[in-house]
Amino acid sequence: MGLFRQRKPRGFRHEYIYVDERKDRLKAVEDKAKAELGMKAGGDAGHERLRGMFLDATKHARRRRERKLNGGFVLSYGIIIVLLVLLFAVWKMLLTL
Numbered sequence: 288m289g290l291f292r293q294r295k296p297r298g299f300r301h302e303y304i305y306v307d308e309r310k311d312r313l314k315a316v317e318d319k320a321k322a323e324l325g326m327k328a329g330g331d332a333g334h335e336r337l338r339g340m341f342l343d344a345t346k347h348a349r350r351r352r353e354r355k356l357n358g359g360f361v362l363s364y365g366i367i368i369v370l371l372v373l374l375f376a377v378w379k380m381l382l383t384l
Contacts, residue, residue, distance in 0.1 A: 324340055
């Protein structure tokens with residue numbers, strides 16, 4: 288009987304369908320971008336330079352970075368503080384009535 292000689296369960300085998308094509312396409316796009324920028328195909332030495340190039344290519348990202356560097360966030364904090372002080376003054380006025 289099969290009491291002492293039980294079969295081992297069949298092993299799990301998963302074959303990827305789309306992953307290889309996607310990886311190949313992404314690698315090709317990355318290599319093409321690096322070649323256009325004049326970077327070597329191997330290594331991550333110019334990763335920051337590559338990232339900067341893509342940020343400079345879009346208007347909204349470039350404007351956001353310029354605002355951040357020029358202190359645009361400090362101005363918005365100032366407006367928030369002024370509004371809070373004004374709200375506090377109105378609240379005190381309403382409490383005294």
